[in-house]
Structures are given as C-alpha cells and as structure tokens.
Amino acid sequence: MTINLLTTQELYVLSGVFLFTIGLWGTWLHAHYVRKIISLNVMGAGVFLILIALAYRGKDLLPDPLPHALVLTGIVVAVSATALALVIIRRLEDERDE
Amino acid sequence: MDAETLWTLFDLLLIISLAVLALVAVLSGDRRRSIVLFIIFGLLLALVWARLRAPDIALAEVAIGAGLGGALLMATLRRHQQTRDDFRHRPAWLQWSVGLLVMLLGTGMAWSLLLVMDAQPADWRLGAEAFAELDNSGVSNPVTAVLLNFRAWDTLLELAVLLAAILGIKALGKPEPAYVSENAFRDLALWLTPLLVLMAGYILWAGAHAPGGAFQAGALLAAAGIILRLAGKPDGGLPHNETALRLGLALGTAVFLLVALGVILAGNTLLQYPPDQAKWWILLIETAATLSIGMTLTLAFIGGSPTLAKDAA
Numbered sequence: 001m002t003i004n005l006l007t008t009q010e011l012y013v014l015s016g017v018f019l020f021t022i023g024l025w026g027t028w029l030h031a032h033y034v035r036k037i038i039s040l041n042v043m044g045a046g047v048f049l050i051l052i053a054l055a056y057r058g059k060d061l062l063p064d065p066l067p068h069a070l071v072l073t074g075i076v077v078a079v080s081a082t083a084l085a086l087v088i089i090r091r092l093e094d095e096r097d098e
Numbered sequence: 099m100d101a102e103t104l105w106t107l108f109d110l111l112l113i114i115s116l117a118v119l120a121l122v123a124v125l126s127g128d129r130r131r132s133i134v135l136f137i138i139f140g141l142l143l144a145l146v147w148a149r150l151r152a153p154d155i156a157l158a159e160v161a162i163g164a165g166l167g168g169a170l171l172m173a174t175l176r177r178h179q180q181t182r183d184d185f186r187h188r189p190a191w192l193q194w195s196v197g198l199l200v201m202l203l204g205t206g207m208a209w210s211l212l213l214v215m216d217a218q219p220a221d222w223r224l225g226a227e228a229f230a231e232l233d234n235s236g237v238s239n240p241v242t243a244v245l246l247n248f249r250a251w252d253t254l255l256e257l258a259v260l261l262a263a264i265l266g267i268k269a270l271g272k273p274e275p276a277y278v279s280e281n282a283f284r285d286l287a288l289w290l291t292p293l294l295v296l297m298a299g300y301i302l303w304a305g306a307h308a309p310g311g312a313f314q315a316g317a318l319l320a321a322a323g324i325i326l327r328l329a330g331k332p333d334g335g336l337p338h339n340e341t342a343l344r345l346g347l348a349l350g351t352a353v354f355l356l357v358a359l360g361v362i363l364a365g366n367t368l369l370q371y372p373p374d375q376a377k378w379w380i381l382l383i384e385t386a387a388t389l390s391i392g393m394t395l396t397l398a399f400i401g402g403s404p405t406l407a408k409d410a411a
Binding site: 017 | 117196204215244
C-alpha cells in the first residue's frame with residue numbers, strides 16, 4: 001500500500017517535471033510570442049502539477065490544502081499575466097504595422 | 099484485474115495523454131493547432147486535479163485555465179491569416195544544446211524531488227496545522243480556509259496583482275472589433291447568461307463548505323460576459339460609465355483592504371477575524387472579489403476599455 005501510494009505521487013511529480021522542461025524548451029526556442037506564452041503556460045502547469053502531487057496523500061486521506069490554495073492563486077495570476085502579455089503583443093504588432 | 103491495477107492503468111493513460119498533448123502543443127509548426135491542443139491539455143489537466151483530490155483546482159482549471167485562457171489565445175488568431183511558426187529555423191546546434199540543457203535541469207529537478215519525497219515523512223507539512231485550526235476559520239472547506247483566513251494576506255495581494263494586470267490592459271489595449279455570431283447563438287446566450295450568473299452565485303456560496311469560491315464564481319461571471327460579447331453585445335455587459343467600471347474593478351481589493359483595516363482597528367492583527375464572525379467577513383470579501391474578478395476577466399477578453407470602443411464607433 002505504502003509503495004503504491006509513493007509511486008502514484010512520484011509518477012505525477014515526474015510528469016510535472018517533464019511538462020516544466022518541455023515548456024522551458026519551447027519558451028526558449030519559439031520566435032513567435034504567442035507560442036512563447038503557450039510554452040510558458042505549459043511550464044506553469046508543470047509547476048502546479050508538482051505542487052499538487054506533493055500535496056497528495058493517497059485515495060483515502062485528505063490532501064494538504066496549502067499547496068492547493070497556492071496553485072489556485074497561481075492559475076488566476078497566470079491567466080491575468082497571459083492576458084496582459086497578449087495585449088502587449090498586440091500593441092507591439094500594431095506599432096510595427098504603422 | 100483488481101481496483102489498484104485499474105487505478106494505475108488510468109494514471110498511466112492520463113499522464114501519457116497529458117505528456118503527448120503538451121509535447122505536440124509546444125512542438126507543432128502550426129499556431130492554430132497549438133492553441134487548440136493547449137485548450138485540450140487544460141481540460142485533461144483538470145481531470146488530473148480531480149484524480150489528485152483537488153476539486154477546487156479542477157473547477158478553476160476548467161473555467162479559468164482552459165476556458166478563459168483558451169478564449170484569450172483563440173482571439174489572437176483572428177488577426178493573422180498565416181499561422182505557421184517554425185522553431186526549426188534556429189540553428190541545429192542551438193536546438194540540441196538547449197534540449198540538452200533543459201534535460202539536465204529536468205533530471206536534476208526530478209532527482210532532488212524524489213530525494214525530498216523519500217526523506218520526509220508524509221505529515222511534515224503545514225497541512226496538519228491548517229486542519230487543526232479549521233473549526234476556528236468560519237468555513238469548512240480547507241482550501242477556502244487557507245485562501246481567506248490563514249493566508250488571506252496572499253489572496254489580498256493576488257487581487258492586487260489582478261488589479262495591476264487589468265490596469266496595464268486598460269492603459270495599453272485597444273478593444274478589438276467584436277465577433278458577431280448568428281442568431282442561433284444569440285438565442286442560446288439569452289438563457290445561458292442568466293444560468294451562468296445563477297451558477298456563479300451558487301459556486302460562491304458553496305465555496306464555504308464544498309469545492310468552489312470567489313475565483314471559480316468570478317470566472318463563471320466572466321464566461322457570461324464573453325458569451326454576451328460573442329452574441330453581439332460588444333461591451334460584454336460591463337458598465338459604460340468609466341467611474342462605475344473602475345469602482346467595479348477595484349471593489350474586491352478595496353473591500354479586502356477595508357476589512358483588514360477594520361480588523362486592525364478592532365485590536366487584532368492584520369486579517370485576524372474573530373472566529374465567530376469569520377464566516378461573514380469571508381463571505382463579504384468573496385462576494386466583492388467575485389464581482390471584481392468577473393469584470394476583470396471580461397475586460398481582459400475585450401482587450402481594452404469598452405467605453406473607448408463606443409467613442410471610436
């Protein structure tokens with residue numbers, strides 16, 4: 001049982017690390033800003049996944065609510081940062097076209 | 099097959115789909131495909147949150163991450179006919195060395211995280227303390243208790259971050275011409291909008307004892323705003339009066355600050371509500387925050403002040 005719980009948690013933590021690295025790669029190499037933002041959001045999803053997996057206590061126990069609150073905050077901040085970034089990109093494109 | 103094996107199979111299936119979606123969303127040469135896959139990725143991620151017993155986050159992910167984030171990204175596609183973007187124009191040595199670097203970083207992260215999980219007993223985290231104090235928090239949903247009582251300070255600052263972001267959007271952005279849909283969608287909007295407002299009210303109230311809360315409710319309000327805009331109301335239901343708009347955007351942060359100040363004046367430390375009143379203070383803050391979050395996210399989708407749009411028209 002203990003071994004099983006550990007592997008579930010570890011499995012999700014490792015997928016979080018995978019999402020983070022693939023996102024970082026995309027953020028670095030993409031030239032178009034919208035693609036950079038998508039990659040950055042994939043990176044963020046990886047961080048959220050690591051936090052939530054660390055809070056997981058198995059199917060029969062309540063998880064740790066602190067990382068949950070952190071991630072909830074994180075999702076909202078990420079989407080507002082994305083919205084601001086998209087507006088800035090649009091403005092940049094407008095200036096370039098003029 | 100026993101239940102454990104089925105769970106493991108489900109986990110593997112979920113993780114593999116998630117990884118493949120992320121990989122294709124990042125690597126694909128077509129921006130349109132990348133955005134659509136990113137939205138599906140968000141929906142799948144919500145399933146992961148539900149699997150890891152984080153229903154509050156699953157709700158927020160569907161409404162905010164996949165829903166609103168997806169709508170924002172989709173809206174950028176209207177400006178460009180050409181959606182091919184290739185990172186392969188980067189020199190091969192750069193692609194390989196960046197790949198090697200992030201792989202090293204990922205291996206390092208995985209290794210240290212596995213060490214940490216191995217070394218620490220499962221109950222070393224602050225969660226135990228949060229559960230011990232839950233009865234004094236005024237709510238019974240532990241995530242809401244952390245967000246609006248134990249760590250209310252963080253949530254206050256988060257609302258300030260949201261306010262700062264929307265100020266930037268208002269200052270920089272010009273509203274895009276609204277997309278006008280067919281009549282069928284307008285009829286749908288007619289009954290979908292009040293339903294969404296009703297759902298927002300329910301989710302807000304339920305947040306005290308079940309998954310839900312101000313952020314999810316605010317996102318539902320914003321969804322109503324976006325639907326209104328798509329159905330031919332370019333202001334998304336936001337007030338045209340600039341003062342009313344600004345007041346609405348600042349309401350959440352303002353009420354939060356006033357409560358914080360009032361609590362200090364009553365002789366407690368910052369945001370330390372008396373336990374018997376905590377429930378009502380939390381409800382007051384969350385109601386104000388829901389309105390502000392809904393307006394903020396709607397305005398973010400419009401991409402600039404709707405009053406400006408009226409002047410330009």
